[in-house]
Amino acid sequence: MxxxxxxxxxxxxxxxxxxxxxxxxxxxxxxxxxxxxxxxRISLADRLLTHPGRLSILYFCVLIALVTLLLLLPFSTHDWVFTNFPVAFFTAVSALSTCGIPVVNTAEYWSMFGQVVILFSIQFGGLGVMTFASIVALGVSRRLKVSQRMLTASELGTTKLSEIKSVLTVVLGTSIIAEVVTFTLLLPELFRVNRGQIGRTLWQALFYAVSAYNNTGFTPDATGLHVNRWGVGLPILISAFVGTLGFPVVLNIVQSVRRRLSPKRWTLHTKLTLVTTGILVLTSLAWFLLVEWGNVALFPADDPGMKLRRALSAAVMPRSAGFDISWVPEVTPETKVFMSLLMFIGAGSSSTAGGIRVTTFAVIILICGASFTGHRDVVVFRRRIPRRIQMTAVSVTTACFALVIVGATSLMFVTGCDFVDAVFEACSAFSLGGYSVGVASAGNPSSMFILAGEMIVGRLGPLTIAYAISRPMAPEPIRYPQENIIVG
Structure with missing residues (x-):
């Protein structure tokens, strides 16, 4: 042997x-x-399991078709009417991708059955396409194929194939624990908000808990996020923030606490994610306090404490969950551009949110810093980042930027909106941010289909799609001589 x-x-x-x-x-x-x-004698199931990227796309497409069909039914709406296909399709994609951009009022348009369908869609989408596809593979074959395990290792941020099954278990456990804790913390304040209505309180707490951790902007009531009530807003804010860190970071921190390891022993990925996320949140907080301080749509009260709460919510939510979108169309064009950048960057890798990911953005900044200072290696926290990671970061950023520009240009053609609003809407859909300035509407199906396409790519991820359609690399028998060109 x-x-x-x-x-x-x-x-x-x-x-x-x-x-x-x-x-x-x-x-x-x-x-x-x-x-x-x-x-x-290989079966169709075996063929799919040997191509996990294609299995993920198939799984996602089947879920979209199923949820769309359920939302088309009359008993999914309050008025028992057939929903037109573009609205049902857009809502299904928005929920499954954990984006949460609504084109109809969730509480007023959809019945309890329709809201339950949306809630389950959010949960399945938040677990991650690759994560849930791997769970399906475990159930079908009782074991993971090697190629499936390799891609899932990349998705979940672990490098040891033997850890995949335990990681999947921890991912499910972490999601359930986070949602149960959020649900419990929301109950007292929501009970007071609903004036003792137990059934309504339990439903809203469950919906908010699932929607918050999975960073989805759908809400179970017509008022949206109760940002003025800290007993509701703070648990949702914390849950959404934890969801943006990503499973690898949460797992690394939990393991370090169990082993009593200092933060110095955290992985480079954890350190880079936390530092970059902290810088982005603080920068965003300062921006909203300085630029939008006099905006009555965002800060309707003169109380400095209440303004700080709303600024903190506005600083965290644009990168992930689009709760309380009523104030978004009223901000300045400069803030819309700033929010578009935040949404494009997104959250942590393998998190419930989207975007190019904060570590990708950090690597791009580090590459620029090394280039400007004349260093050959890209180094951070006394660790050198491999060239393969650098090339992946550049490729992902370029491809995603092109996708956003194409989507924004298409929106300008079909809706006549200005460039800033089009970029904002395209970034929100791609990064699964959930915010909207009203570009997409039920009366314009073309705009909904464009944004739905952005959401699908944002949820599946460029690397998953590339893996699904790529062929094995052929060996290069010849390496040609290099020659310099002039750039810049």
Whole structure:
């Protein structure tokens, strides 16, 4: 069996340089014959499991079709009417992608059945396309294929394939615990808000708990987020913030606390995520306090404490969850551009939010810093970032920027809106931010389909789609000589 894991000349052709997980017996003729027979009888499920990216897209598309069908039914609405297809489709995509941009009032238009469908859609979307697809694979095959485990390792931020199953369990457990804690904290204040109506209180607490942790802007009542009541606004704010950090960061912090390790022992990913997130939140807080201090739509009260609460909510929510969107159309164009940048950056990797991710943004800034200072290596916290990570960050940022520009230009064509509003709406849809300035409307199906496409790509992620459609890399037999060009 030693030959099964070496890189000898007899094994390298079949392993393609991946003998660290490849298992074969090139000396056994019978095994080759049996393997060939199994390949001929491969089932559709096996084919999907060997292409996890395609499985994720299929899973997401099936869920969109199912939720859209349920929302089209008359008993999904208060008035028992058939919902037109663009509205049902857009709402399904918005919920499953955890974006939360509404085109109809959730509490007034959808019945209890329709709201339950939306709530389940938010939960399944928040678990992550790759995460839930891996759980499906576990249930079907009782084990993960190697290719499935490799992509899931990348999605969840772990590098050890043996940890995937336990990580998936912890992901589910973490989500449930966070939602249960948020639900419990919301009960007392919502009970007072609803004047003792137990049923309404329980439903709103559950909906807010799921929607907050999964960073979705849907709300169970017509008033939106009770930002003026700190007993409701603070648990939602904390839950949404934790959801933006990403599972790898939460897991690393929990493991460090259990092992009593100092923050110095945290992974580089955790440090970079927390530092970048902190800088973005503080910058956003300062922006809203300085630029929008006199905006009565955002700060209707003169109480400095209440203004600080609203500024803190406005600083955290644009990167993830679009709660309380009533004030957004009233901000200055400069603030809309600033919020578009925040939404484009988004939250942490493998989190319930979207965007290019804060670590991607941090790597881009570090690359620029190294280039401007003449350093060859990109270094942060005494750790060198591999060149592969740098190229991935640049590629993802470029592709996502192009997607946002194409979406914004398309919105300008079909709606006639100005460039700032179009970019704002495109960034919100792509980053799953959930904020809206009213560009998309039920009366303009084209705008809804454009934004739905942005949400789908934002939820699946450029890397997942690239994995689904890419072919195995062919070896390069020739490396051509390099030659410099003039750039800049």
């Amino acid at each position: 030693a030959n099964d894991f070496d890189e000898s000349s007899s094994n390298e052709e079949s392993s393609q340089g991946l003998s660290w997980w490849y298992s074969a017996d090139p000396m056994s003729q019978n095994k080759e014959i049996k393997t060939a027979r199994r390949i001929r």
